[in-house]
Amino acid sequence: MTTDPDLDPDPDLGLPLVLGEVEVVAVERLSPSFVRVELGAPCLAEMGVDGSWLDQRFKVIFPCDDGSLPQLPMAGLDWWEAWQALPEEERGSMRTYTVRDVVGVGEHRRLVVDIVLHDPVAGEPDGPGNRWATAASEGDRLLVLVPRRGHEFGGREFAPAPTDRVLLVADETAVPAVAGILRDLGPEAAGCALLEVPTSADVQALEAPAGVEVHWLPRDGAPRGDLLHAATVARLGVDPRELPEVDDEEVDPNVWETPVYSSSGEQIAPDPGVDVRDGLYAWIAGESKVVTGLRRHLVRERGVDRRQVAFMGYWREGVSMRG
Numbered sequence: 001m002t003t004d005p006d007l008d009p010d011p012d013l014g015l016p017l018v019l020g021e022v023e024v025v026a027v028e029r030l031s032p033s034f035v036r037v038e039l040g041a042p043c044l045a046e047m048g049v050d051g052s053w054l055d056q057r058f059k060v061i062f063p064c065d066d067g068s069l070p071q072l073p074m075a076g077l078d079w080w081e082a083w084q085a086l087p088e089e090e091r092g093s094m095r096t097y098t099v100r101d102v103v104g105v106g107e108h109r110r111l112v113v114d115i116v117l118h119d120p121v122a123g124e125p126d127g128p129g130n131r132w133a134t135a136a137s138e139g140d141r142l143l144v145l146v147p148r149r150g151h152e153f154g155g156r157e158f159a160p161a162p163t164d165r166v167l168l169v170a171d172e173t174a175v176p177a178v179a180g181i182l183r184d185l186g187p188e189a190a191g192c193a194l195l196e197v198p199t200s201a202d203v204q205a206l207e208a209p210a211g212v213e214v215h216w217l218p219r220d221g222a223p224r225g226d227l228l229h230a231a232t233v234a235r236l237g238v239d240p241r242e243l244p245e246v247d248d249e250e251v252d253p254n255v256w257e258t259p260v261y262s263s264s265g266e267q268i269a270p271d272p273g274v275d276v277r278d279g280l281y282a283w284i285a286g287e288s289k290v291v292t293g294l295r296r297h298l299v300r301e302r303g304v305d306r307r308q309v310a311f312m313g314y315w316r317e318g319v320s321m322r323g
């Protein structure tokens with residue numbers, strides 16, 4: 001079985017996700033750092049979730065170096081084993097993205113994804129996702145794994161109590177997720193979103209409830225994460241000069257600490273039966289070192305209850321995020 005809990009199929013339900021080949025039907029360069037890709041295919045008619053899409057994640061398998069897509073048993077529960085068993089050069093590359101939107105109906109349903117374009121690190125091979133997105137054009141083909149209507153897929157983390165104020169903290173890779181959350185929040189929602197992006201030209205118009213302030217933090221050359229960290233702790237009433245240091249070797253590229261899951265194996269405290277959440281729910285996603293620094297600050301030093309925060313490493317500087 002897979003090591004990713006999102007992808008474990010339940011043998012009683014059949015394949016609980018849509019695994020299919022899709023075609024690029026539109027490409028739009030939104031800004032210097034974002035490209036929007038619309039994917040279409042008849043199999044997407046089956047795509048769906050119970051409730052709102054929010055920060056729903058999904059998997060993409062990018063083509064192999066020769067441009068071909070892996071040959072998989074698309075409807076079979078053994079697709080994961082079949083994929084793993086393929087020779088490396090025939091497997092393509094799996095990466096995680098967010099459902100930015102779903103448009104159209106039936107066989108004309110389209111999956112919209114916003115992909116961040118990033119400079120390759122000098123001397124290192126470009127990431128397959130970045131390479132593909134940089135050159136994406138209509139007619140290109142990919143494999144996707146998306147939720148199937150009527151089946152539990154997992155992959156949504158945003159889960160505040162109905163009365164919580166929300167604090168959404170994101171770098172550019174999590175802007176699509178925050179955009180989905182803001183779109184799907186009810187009109188009574190209150191709180192704030194802090195969004196760090198590479199440049200001022202990457203600021204987008206986002207649909208959001210009137211009670212949620214949206215603050216863009218363009219780096220425009222500032223070190224990654226500094227603006228986001230300072231704005232977050234200032235929002236929580238802390239002196240930003242007290243920021244904790246995080247050493248590179250301490251960073252888990254896959255840091256994922258939510259009220260219901262801990263990548264570090266931390267004990268998840270049982271529900272105390274009383275409201276410990278202080279009316280605030282924080283959802284924090286981005287580069288893993290930045291996220292680790294925020295977690296240290298909020299949970300370890302400020303004593304924010306881990307049940308009121310979700311910290312998610314979406315990528316790690318210098319690390320290829322396989323799968």
Ligand SMILES: Cc1cc2nc3c(=O)[nH]c(=O)nc-3n(C[C@H](O)[C@H](O)[C@H](O)COP(=O)(O)OP(=O)(O)OC[C@H]3O[C@@H](n4cnc5c(N)ncnc54)[C@H](O)[C@@H]3O)c2cc1C
Binds near residue numbers: 125129313
């Ligand atoms: C739940 C979830 C949802 C996500 N949603 C989105 C989304 O909607 N859109 C999106 O663009 N990304 C999203 N990501 C992040 C994306 O999966 C990673 O950025 C991934 O590393 C990209 O793969 P790649 O093939 O381009 O690079 P990789 O092969 O993973 O890495 C190659 C090199 O590129 C660097 N790199 C990777 N991403 C970036 C970046 N953004 N900026 C600078 N350097 C980078 C790595 O550090 C490494 O040195 C999401 C991740 C998760 C976990």
